[in-house]
Amino acid sequence: MPFSWMPRVIAGEREGPKDFPQLKNDTFLRAARGEEIEHVPVWCMRQAGRYLPEFRESRAGKDFFETCQSPEACCELTLQPLRRFPFDAAIIFSDILVVPQAMGMDVQMVAGKGPTFPEPLKEPEDLQRLQVKVDTAKELGYVFRAITLTRHKIEGKVPLIGFSGAPWTLMSYMIEGGGSNTHSKAKRWLYQHPEASHMLLKMLTDVIVEYLLGQVAAGAQALQVFESHAGILGPAEFKEFSLPYLRDIARRVKDKLKEAGQDVPMIVFAKDAHYALEELSQSNYEVVGLDWTIDPLSARERTGGKVSLQGNMDPCALYAPKERISDIVKKMLEGFGTRGYIANLGHGVYPDMTPENIGAFVEAVHQHSKQMIKQI
Numbered sequence: 001m002p003f004s005w006m007p008r009v010i011a012g013e014r015e016g017p018k019d020f021p022q023l024k025n026d027t028f029l030r031a032a033r034g035e036e037i038e039h040v041p042v043w044c045m046r047q048a049g050r051y052l053p054e055f056r057e058s059r060a061g062k063d064f065f066e067t068c069q070s071p072e073a074c075c076e077l078t079l080q081p082l083r084r085f086p087f088d089a090a091i092i093f094s095d096i097l098v099v100p101q102a103m104g105m106d107v108q109m110v111a112g113k114g115p116t117f118p119e120p121l122k123e124p125e126d127l128q129r130l131q132v133k134v135d136t137a138k139e140l141g142y143v144f145r146a147i148t149l150t151r152h153k154i155e156g157k158v159p160l161i162g163f164s165g166a167p168w169t170l171m172s173y174m175i176e177g178g179g180s181n182t183h184s185k186a187k188r189w190l191y192q193h194p195e196a197s198h199m200l201l202k203m204l205t206d207v208i209v210e211y212l213l214g215q216v217a218a219g220a221q222a223l224q225v226f227e228s229h230a231g232i233l234g235p236a237e238f239k240e241f242s243l244p245y246l247r248d249i250a251r252r253v254k255d256k257l258k259e260a261g262q263d264v265p266m267i268v269f270a271k272d273a274h275y276a277l278e279e280l281s282q283s284n285y286e287v288v289g290l291d292w293t294i295d296p297l298s299a300r301e302r303t304g305g306k307v308s309l310q311g312n313m314d315p316c317a318l319y320a321p322k323e324r325i326s327d328i329v330k331k332m333l334e335g336f337g338t339r340g341y342i343a344n345l346g347h348g349v350y351p352d353m354t355p356e357n358i359g360a361f362v363e364a365v366h367q368h369s370k371q372m373i374k375q376i
């Protein structure tokens with residue numbers, strides 16, 4: 001007997017669960033597929049975050065991962081930015097580190113320090129501590145419930161994006177035990193224990209595939225895979241320890257969705273991996289997310305029209321006066337062009353940014369792109 005929150009996905013049914021409110025603004029989904037749009041869609045990584053007073057109020061005095069485990073809290077935090085700004089997509093409030101937790105690791109969010117693993121992986125023997133076969137419905141069901149609830153509460157306003165961390169980024173957290181400048185503990189594994197590294201990356205890939213499929217079954221309408229620590233790898237290490245797993249994830253998720261007659265756009269965001277742009281554009285993802293170190297025109301040239309692009313304004317440009325933000329957005333749109341493009345920042349919004357300037361960013365994308373499209 002399925003739980004009441006479980007979506008009824010019938011094989012062959014294209015749109016997925018039937019009882020969700022109808023989608024009113026599908027601009028983001030059309031742009032992801034390179035289809036015609038009336039304006040360039042825009043959303044921001046970390047759009048649900050501490051820069052919003054209402055977010056700080058909701059989160060006050062509560063443990064971060066307990067918040068992640070509450071579908072009601074995740075739903076509310078996901079919807080908050082949509083009440084202020086006409087974003088064209090929402091991303092479910094959660095965290096990439098719920099996956100190592102599901103595999104049996106303890107992770108805490110320490111104020112002023114960030115995510116912390118009290119007992120990180122030190123040597124290959126430590127892999128035995130990890131849960132290999134993870135029952136994602138049991139361990140991560142709270143994320144699926146948050147997605148389903150949010151799909152109802154969002155009332156079809158915009159599509160809801162699900163996400164996961166990519167294997168290398170999660171591996172580096174699991175070994176470093178938290179943030180790091182050099183990632184030398186995790187990189188030591190790549191050079192000293194390549195076999196154990198591949199074993200761990202494979203284990204993570206298997207869980208991530210199930211996790212992303214569970215998110216789609218719960219109602220996610222697009223998926224983003226965050227390889228936030230790609231930049232710490234060089235081209236050769238990226239090709240060996242990141243790219244094959246990114247490809248495998250997209251291939252396996254897409255194959256399974258196809259069987260169910262579903263088609264959900266996937267975005268890969270490998271931060272600082274400008275050296276791998278060509279490979280990323282041929283890695284089974286519809287959209288490649290870009291950080292701000294890549295020039296829009298050259299990104300277009302190097303990806304050769306094979307994929308849609310997402311990004312890439314320097315988040316710090318949000319510190320500029322509004323008129324300057326508008327000029328920067330205009331140049332960015334001219335560089336990328338309006339087709340097959342989703343406007344975003346090159347990384348997440350920072351806590352000290354003013355909501356007003358995020359509003360100016362969103363408005364500038366909509367205004368300039370509408371004018372550009374009219375002139376075509």
Ligand SMILES: Cc1c2[nH]c(c1CCC(=O)O)Cc1[nH]c(c(CCC(=O)O)c1C)Cc1[nH]c(c(CCC(=O)O)c1C)Cc1[nH]c(c(C)c1CCC(=O)O)C2
Binds near residue numbers: 113
């Ligand atoms: C590396 C990473 C993490 N988490 C995530 C990544 C990949 C994206 C990236 O490269 O930034 C992903 C993430 N984390 C969060 C989201 C929610 C959706 C959104 O983008 O709005 C997403 C997509 C919420 C969050 N995750 C976190 C916050 C802030 C803490 C809070 O709410 O109390 C939010 C809104 C915490 C977090 N979680 C993590 C870090 C480094 C931090 C910051 C710690 C700090 O600043 O003290 C790990």
